[in-house]
Amino acid sequence: MKKVLSIFAIALLLASCNHKKQIKLIDAANFNTTVDGKQVSLYTLHNGFLTMQVTNYGGRVVALWMPDRRGSYEDIVLGYDHIDKYLNNEGERYLGAVVGRCANRISNGTFTLNDVEYQLPKNDGENTLHGGIIGADKMVWDVVSTNDSVLQMHALFPDGLDGFPGNLDVTMSYTLTHDNQFQIRYKATTDAPTLCNFSHHSFFNLKGEGNGTILDHELQINSRYMTVINDKIVTTGKFSGVKNTPFDFREKHRIGEHINETDEQLTNAKGYDHNWIVDKSDPKAYTWCATLTEPMSGREMQLWSDQVGLQFYSGNFFNGKGIGKCGKPLAYREGLALETQFFPDAINHETLAPFPILDPGMEYSQLCIYKFAVLPKEKK
Numbered sequence: 001m002k003k004v005l006s007i008f009a010i011a012l013l014l015a016s017c018n019h020k021k022q023i024k025l026i027d028a029a030n031f032n033t034t035v036d037g038k039q040v041s042l043y044t045l046h047n048g049f050l051t052m053q054v055t056n057y058g059g060r061v062v063a064l065w066m067p068d069r070r071g072s073y074e075d076i077v078l079g080y081d082h083i084d085k086y087l088n089n090e091g092e093r094y095l096g097a098v099v100g101r102c103a104n105r106i107s108n109g110t111f112t113l114n115d116v117e118y119q120l121p122k123n124d125g126e127n128t129l130h131g132g133i134i135g136a137d138k139m140v141w142d143v144v145s146t147n148d149s150v151l152q153m154h155a156l157f158p159d160g161l162d163g164f165p166g167n168l169d170v171t172m173s174y175t176l177t178h179d180n181q182f183q184i185r186y187k188a189t190t191d192a193p194t195l196c197n198f199s200h201h202s203f204f205n206l207k208g209e210g211n212g213t214i215l216d217h218e219l220q221i222n223s224r225y226m227t228v229i230n231d232k233i234v235t236t237g238k239f240s241g242v243k244n245t246p247f248d249f250r251e252k253h254r255i256g257e258h259i260n261e262t263d264e265q266l267t268n269a270k271g272y273d274h275n276w277i278v279d280k281s282d283p284k285a286y287t288w289c290a291t292l293t294e295p296m297s298g299r300e301m302q303l304w305s306d307q308v309g310l311q312f313y314s315g316n317f318f319n320g321k322g323i324g325k326c327g328k329p330l331a332y333r334e335g336l337a338l339e340t341q342f343f344p345d346a347i348n349h350e351t352l353a354p355f356p357i358l359d360p361g362m363e364y365s366q367l368c369i370y371k372f373a374v375l376p377k378e379k380k
Helices: 002-014 082-088 264-269
Strands: 033-035 038-040 043-046 051-055 062-067 074-077 098-099 110-113 115-120 143-148 150-157 168-176 181-189 199-201 218-221 223-229 233-242 275-279 287-294 300-303 308-313 339-343 364-374
Touching: 043 150, 043 168, 051 168, 062 364, 110 364, 199 339, 218 308, 223 264, 264 275, 287 308, 287 339
Parallel strands: none
Antiparallel strands: 033 038, 043 051, 051 062, 062 074, 098 199, 110 115, 143 150, 150 168, 168 181, 181 364, 218 287, 223 233, 223 275, 275 308, 287 300, 300 364, 308 339
8 A cells, every 4th residue: 555655646746737846857868878887877766755866976866856835846956967967077076976985185185094104186275085086976886776765886996096095895875765864874894994984965955956045044053063174174183162153053043144254264165164073972873963944945954973073065166167957057055065974184183083994894884864854834
């Protein structure tokens, strides 16, 4: 009976309607190609409320449709409608992708592990960002299995790729659950000591792609402290309290409320591009990290994770060069990323434990969950 209801619900979602915007799926043929001799495809997952399209090129979430309180659907992640636009990208590189093997910035592209210094390619000024030149976002992931609501992928990061040691074997799964969660699970092992720190990099706009700024979204972050950055947007290894600063999201408020203030930390990053320390007593505990709300539509997204840090990036470097699925430019601050991870550049700072080190015989694991809901209209 449940299967019948699910099929019926999907049929309703795809039906035409004069006053409600409905789901418009991207043609899978647009992603049917080979990269480095490996097959690239587009996969569609759904649960009756959410409909998601994913390509195994970089594990990218290409589209994610959800309704508002009127039942009108929008695609709430930024992306492109053709694989060529990802392969020959003139704008934001990390749209919807998995990033790693070490997410975020590594200062000067160097780190020392077991008394050996490693030099990585610098792809962000003097720093290495999100794994380097290749990175998880430019790899074709092997699809292990898929069904209506689950996509499981696998990748092997060879020893020396982007300068990192060790053959890193990674399995990643995307799941849409019956209670409207988008769950991401990572598992990894290595044959030599290495760094391992994966994160998800969808850019969200709960109004829908191309429908305006994210500055009037409301955000709440479960954090009293953040890591301090320098003018290269790399952490200094120090912590700072958020109280009475533009970084205080302990109570929900508009993202744009303080983003243009003349605070040194904001100026360094040209807005929000910082890592918050998630409040929890046990570093390994699974806990609520943040809640994002778009008041007009009623769309809400909660973020839960077992990671210690949360990177919030407010789309400060979007320049409108990329044209999204809606046919409109991906403009300045029209998308935001919320990325769970270890602290940035932790390997280079004793103060930023736990460190993203994976040794042979150990298993890296991470659980990141985005929970979606539509809020009822508040009564005045």
